[in-house]
Structures are given as structure tokens and as C-alpha cells.
Amino acid sequence: MKFGLLVNEGPFTHQASDSAYQFAKAAIEKGHQVPRVFFYFDGVNNANKLSEPQSDDRNLVKLWGELATAHGIDLVVCVAAALRRGIKDEILAEGFRISGLGQLVELGMAMDRTLTFGD
Amino acid sequence: MLHTVNKSPFERNALYTCLRLAKKGSAILLIEDGVYAALADTGMSEKVSSRMDDFKFYVLGPDVETRGLGDSTLIDGVTVVDYNGFVDLAAEHSAVHSWL
């Protein structure tokens, strides 16, 4: 089964990004695919490579990038939401790309299941 | 349809609205702060316990443990699942509706 995820919130402030990450990881371990995760609203902040959590805390930006690279997940950050929040190519973390909101609609159309993680 | 509720019923009306608008026979999974709705003997327990005949309730174990509720009594009839169970529920139902 193909799962598409929508992540509405940034790392740390809400649990949404953690929950989405844990879901994606479990789905892949069970043999499913997670072809795309779309980051919208404050979710675009998950793509900020300048994020520097404390050493004893998880690094969500890196975790997403590593999961994506290992399993071919398309991590898409909405351009309009990103610009509003100052997320631009020059600070984009590994594994993410910036694209249009249409990519979310495509996700809904192409995936077997779409899940939203937010506040 | 699988419904998820991620906020505490003491904080938000998401659970209340979900219970009003979820079709009977649906599955409702409590995640993140939503797990507090699964606790027995609170002022909100009746919201879930009174609808046992209408819905199949689940609660995400890792969120329960993280919040120190692992030894707490949960409402009778609520099934604890892990993330594998969450994935299975999402796969088994036609779609997923997240009440935020």
C-alpha cells in the first residue's frame, strides 16, 4: 500500500512531525511505501537545515532526510508556505525539495491512503 | 473510515466533534495528547465509554507510555496498538480523517 502524508507543523513545537515520522518508519518496515510526504503550514520548518537541537534530543530535520534518502521518499515543501516562513533553497536540508501546492493534490490522487498530522 | 484524535478532550473539542460526525461502525484512534481521552475515571471518560457500541476505540501505546500513563487504568474496551497497529488500521480502512 502507498501512504501519502501531510505534515502541518514544524519540528519540536508540536508532536505532528514526530508522529508522521514514526508512522512513515513503521509503514516502511511493514513493507509498505511512503512515496511522498508534503510539508505545509509551519510544517515547512522541518526542512530548515539550520535547526540545531540539543545533543541529547532527536534531530527531526536529519531524521526525515535520512529516512527519505534510504527509502526514496519525496519530501516536498510548499513554496508559498515556505516563502512566508523564510524557508528557501539556501537553507533547505538534505532530502527536501520546494515545489507547488499541486504536489499535495497529486499525493491525494496517487496514494492509496492520505494521512494528516497537525495541531 | 479511520478517525484519529490528537488533542486532549480537556483542551479541545476535537474528540467531541469527531464523536458527533464519525459514522457508526468507524474506528477511532487516540494519538498524541488525545490518549488522555482513554483514561478511565476522569470527567471525560464517559464521552468514550458511552459510545462503545457505536465505534471501535484504539489508543496509541507509545503515546500512552511516553506520558507516564502505562500503569493507568484505561477505559474498558479501548484497544492499545503500537505504530504497526496504526499502520494496519490505516490500511484496513477506506480513508483516514484526522481531527486536529
Place this chain on the structure above:
Amino acid sequence: MSDVQTDFDIAGVKKRFAFINRKAPYGSIYALEILEMVLISAAFEQHAVIAFIDDGVFQIKKGQNAKVLGMKNFAPTYRIIEDEKEDADEDDDIDMEWRIVVEEESMTARGLTADDFIVGVEVLPSAELTDLLDQQDVVLSA
């Protein structure tokens, strides 16, 4: 390392999308950014239910004035959704059913009637909205 697929085969796909609005406008950005989502989706000619539930009903209330606080005046944009819906209803060549719905209980609990809204809506009792939402393939909420 796995290759990332960025193009999906969506030719001929027609799904039922639901956009769930439950939050008041201005106190957070969810109303505005969901609206942007709905507008983009028109290009894909999918079926959609744009639902206003709980405080979401305030998003389409008449008389908003974003200028007072220098915020973005996005309320008039809801009329574009109404236009898209009407175009789809009138054009036999477009297979796209859009419904703009308000939950009756949410509306009356907040002292509103259908006349208070900037767009034409279907006011649905909870039971009817329940059945409608249960039929959707993709539910996007915020």
C-alpha cells in the same frame, strides 16, 4: 539509497477530497492556507467537499475587515470557490462535483444563519454531514 519518484501516474484518477475547516480565521493561518489548497485543487478536477464545522463557520462570515489589523484580506477569495463550483455545475464537460457545506449544529451554536455567510452554502444536519464525510477518499484537515 533509493531513487525518489517525483512524478506520479494520475491520469484518469478522480477522487473525492474533503477539506475540513474547523478553526476561526485570523487567530491562526489555517483558514487562509486551506483556502489556497482548495483553489489549487480546482485545476485537478477532483470532486470536493469544502466543509465548515465548529469555529470554521466563522471563516465565511460576512463583514470581515482584515485592514483593521493590517492582515491579509482573504475572505473575498471564498467567492472564487463558489465560482469554481458554479462553473463545474454548469459545464457538462467538467466532471467535478464541489459542495460547500456548513454543519447546521456548528452554525446555530454560534448564533449564525445561512444569511450570515459570504458564499452560498448547503447547511447540513450532523447526520447528513456524517454520511457525506464518510464517503470521502482523501480528507485534508488543519
